[in-house]
Amino acid sequence: MAFVWREALAGLRRNVTMSVAMMLTTAISLGMLGAGLLAVRTIDRTQDLYYSQLAVQVALDEPTSAGDPDCSSPVCTGLRTQLQGDPLVAGVTYESRDQAFQRFLRIYAGQSILQLVRPQSLPATLRVTLKDPTRGDALVAAYTDRPGVRNVVDQRRLVEDLFTFLGSVRNAAFGLASVQALAALLLISNTIQVSAFTRRTEVGIMRLVGATRWYTQVPFLIEAVITGVVGAVLATVGLVLGKLFFIDRLLAGRLISNAIPAVGMSDVLLFVAPLLLVIGAAIATATGYVTLRLYVRN
Amino acid sequence: MLRLENVSKIYPTSARPALDDVSVDVEAGEFVFLIGPSGSGKSTLLRLLLREETPTRGSVYVANWNVARLPNRKVPRLRQRMGCVFQDFRLLPNRSVADNVAFALEVTGKSDHTIRTVVPEMLELVDLTGKADRMPAELSGGEAQRVAIARALANRPLVLLADEPTGNLDPETSDDIMLLLDRINRAGTTVVMATHDRQIVDAMRRRVVELHLGRLARDDARGVYGARR
Numbered sequence: 001m002a003f004v005w006r007e008a009l010a011g012l013r014r015n016v017t018m019s020v021a022m023m024l025t026t027a028i029s030l031g032m033l034g035a036g037l038l039a040v041r042t043i044d045r046t047q048d049l050y051y052s053q054l055a056v057q058v059a060l061d062e063p064t065s066a067g068d069p070d071c072s073s074p075v076c077t078g079l080r081t082q083l084q085g086d087p088l089v090a091g092v093t094y095e096s097r098d099q100a101f102q103r104f105l106r107i108y109a110g111q112s113i114l115q116l117v118r119p120q121s122l123p124a125t126l127r128v129t130l131k132d133p134t135r136g137d138a139l140v141a142a143y144t145d146r147p148g149v150r151n152v153v154d155q156r157r158l159v160e161d162l163f164t165f166l167g168s169v170r171n172a173a174f175g176l177a178s179v180q181a182l183a184a185l186l187l188i189s190n191t192i193q194v195s196a197f198t199r200r201t202e203v204g205i206m207r208l209v210g211a212t213r214w215y216t217q218v219p220f221l222i223e224a225v226i227t228g229v230v231g232a233v234l235a236t237v238g239l240v241l242g243k244l245f246f247i248d249r250l251l252a253g254r255l256i257s258n259a260i261p262a263v264g265m266s267d268v269l270l271f272v273a274p275l276l277l278v279i280g281a282a283i284a285t286a287t288g289y290v291t292l293r294l295y296v297r298n
Numbered sequence: 299m300l301r302l303e304n305v306s307k308i309y310p311t312s313a314r315p316a317l318d319d320v321s322v323d324v325e326a327g328e329f330v331f332l333i334g335p336s337g338s339g340k341s342t343l344l345r346l347l348l349r350e351e352t353p354t355r356g357s358v359y360v361a362n363w364n365v366a367r368l369p370n371r372k373v374p375r376l377r378q379r380m381g382c383v384f385q386d387f388r389l390l391p392n393r394s395v396a397d398n399v400a401f402a403l404e405v406t407g408k409s410d411h412t413i414r415t416v417v418p419e420m421l422e423l424v425d426l427t428g429k430a431d432r433m434p435a436e437l438s439g440g441e442a443q444r445v446a447i448a449r450a451l452a453n454r455p456l457v458l459l460a461d462e463p464t465g466n467l468d469p470e471t472s473d474d475i476m477l478l479l480d481r482i483n484r485a486g487t488t489v490v491m492a493t494h495d496r497q498i499v500d501a502m503r504r505r506v507v508e509l510h511l512g513r514l515a516r517d518d519a520r521g522v523y524g525a526r527r
Contacts, residue, residue: 208348209450210380215404
């Protein structure tokens, strides 16, 4: 066992530039893969966060909205009762015109738009949360143009574009990562071939004195696995630095801080890092094994 | 110990068989010279014994192994019981004399304890005890070949195959190597030596197997190199 490790390390040292190139390429592709994984996780969480808060807003028309602090008018009560009886609906809350105005004041505190807005400009609303947030369309269709209804807005529609965009960012990251992974794969394969070629005398002598495949091939595999593991460690370091100095600052901005949940250190170290380690080692082993099978006579 | 039965070997790139219906039987403890001009099939015969090649026809036996039929994973076991030395020594240039000998033991999975005891024994056998820490580049040809012999014997092989072991050495050094091989043979190891060296063959008076164009031309129990050419 000591022998194969020594051989593997000697192989890495003998070919330092190639080894480093191989590790860096592996690190970059694994890093991009890791970034992609983090993006997926963040997007999923953002989606959960949004969808739990999103509702279908049934805005009431002017006469129904006016002077009704608790939905006691017959039109409003009728609508509420009907919504509560709908099988799609999980809950209904009423926001009166005054409450809407208070919320408006809170959101736009200190901004000049406040001077233009009166409570009368805002409708009273029935906020409808759905059992299945994707079924908002049905509700919009059913309640638009009902008496007393100004319009029905599915808030999910409003943020869909954002998620489509985030989804394509994620796909692009995965796309680049897979191209990069292919490059890493070929580089590992090539390096093992070079490594095997420079050691052909040694391997030839090993075979003559009766060394088993274990002794002639495992050193090359270990070389590949070390590369994969070092690549994964470098990628993780890169992701940690990226989180601390880029993502954290980006998400700390006033505008985004409430919109996108923070990327936790545990996401990087406990979720992504182990995955990268396993993927790095597995890909390197598989590549090494296939290369030895295809190109190196035993 | 070694037996070839009607062995033919045809390389796909060559019209003439490298070996053509050759049968040879070597008993344990024998010393056999394998002679013949270049291209007569000596090396092919040795490669068949080591299972570096498989015969096109016929069977090859080493001890109880049917060499041609041996599954790949058992080939290392066969080679561990066969030592080989070559004209060009094939030492590892970046390892010391002792490490070159230890190498054969390391790659066959021997324990550190075994390695520590066997390596000095082997170096003593070939009379290189004082040069354990030298590098191959610092050795004379004769010394290098003795290291190669020590390495070949480290795993206590049943047979020592030597392919022109004196081919790169001057006559005096060659005589030393022959004395060593003779000593190893008398200690019980079967030796098969391919050679061109008429003087050595004539001086030793051992069994001579001569190949010519892949055919067995002669098999004398106590032969000389012969008058041909």
